[in-house]
Amino acid sequence: MDKTYRTAGDAVADIPDGASIAVGGFGLVGVPIVLIRALHARGTGDLEVISNNCGVDGWGLGELLASGQIRRVIASYVGENKEFARQYLAGELELELTPQGTLAERLRAGGVGIPAFFTASGVGTMVADGGLPWRYDAEGQVVLESPPKETRVLDDLGEAKEYVLEKAIAADYGLVRAALGDRHGNLVFEESARNFNPMAAMSGRITIAEVDRLVEPGEIDPDAVHLPGIHVQRIVELSEAERSDLPVEKRTTRPA
Template sequence: MMKLFSAADAVADIPEGATLSVGGFGVCGIPQVLLAALSTRTVGGFEAVSNNAGLDGRGLGLLLETRQLRRIVASYVGENKEFARQYLEGELEVELTPQGTLAERMRAGGSGIGAFYTPTGVDTPVADGGMVWKYGPNGSEDPAEGAVISPAKETRMIAGRTQVLEHAITADVALVRAEVADTAGNLRFHETARNFNPLAAMSGRLCIVEAETVVPVGDLAPDDIHLPGIYVHRIVELTAQQAADKIIEKETVR
């Protein structure tokens, strides 16, 4: 089955207020072309689930600049100044989640598991609640003034340890990047781009992939496939220039 689309067509029907699971780690393996195409549309109010919020002008930073995000679920957001500004000024709701927990929440969503228990976050605000998800006017932390505070989560004793209940994440649309896709949607990821992209892809009811290379079915050996095509609905084949457009998040020189 051919699943090839242009980037604009692939994201053209993403609706207002959709939840997006977005692959990548830092600026490694992010679906830059799909996010750029989405940033040109007039819809917004999206909730994004991603390890991080991109950089200014890169990754999810594009949707922050166009004010298309209302909420982000992430584990790390420290590289984006516009993100920090929107959060601290009460324009953006942010749910910080431990990195491994976030990964498992997406995997669970794609596997049909509703929730799971983990010791990660016990005896911290992750489990006890009290984190500011969204500030009110003038930096207020008062819910009566519009602030949103994280609730306490259910805990129970399992195998001699207190563990906290975490709910799975199922997104309306997954946006991911692969090194190679075949025309049936079977995917192979490059090295650390495999960290979150397969999990984001699994968690989306509709999965859209941008691939650096697209090959015929049969060119990928069965053991070389990191994610089977049953999860993938649309493929965007990148140009050589788009595939090569990769940056270093932090360059350190002597």
């Protein structure tokens, strides 16, 4: 039951080129940066990444993006990363934009064995009707569009409403960041770092967690566990230097 790995490099060593990876984090909060850098160092490429966004220029998933290791992204947000936008518009990167709540539920559904679900989000838009540009060519022409999705009118407390069918996401691997974990893989997230991390962990067939602090089984109160160890297959404890690498996404100041 001891799921610990000595280094992040050891933990990601078997991730192959072409793998799909669900990555936790929102902006720069709760990002598994050490595991991402281990993948970067190995040169693992042709990756399909599922994450709320793709980091920022030069940090987080932006590091894999800048080195050309990502082939496709499923995300809800492009902003804050100029290289992400450049690659997408230049035809170097395929992008499937998904409403944020829908993305979270697609990841969760993939982890609990629900193959698809109906949601009202996106009804009456290109999300449901199809036609969202997934890939451009170098001349800026759309060469791949999102397909139309199944819709159905369902009863909602006596009112008929239209819903769109969304498919679950079951990724090959999940990469997440937690504040506390034990050797069985039970995790506790710190405040807003809880964001997409639990869902990304549930989605991955093999999930790897980097944790600020590792404790022995039984030291975490069962009621305090945010994600049970059944969803985590590997765990790596960070060094002091690694866990303190937490940049500020936006600095705002005012006159003294």
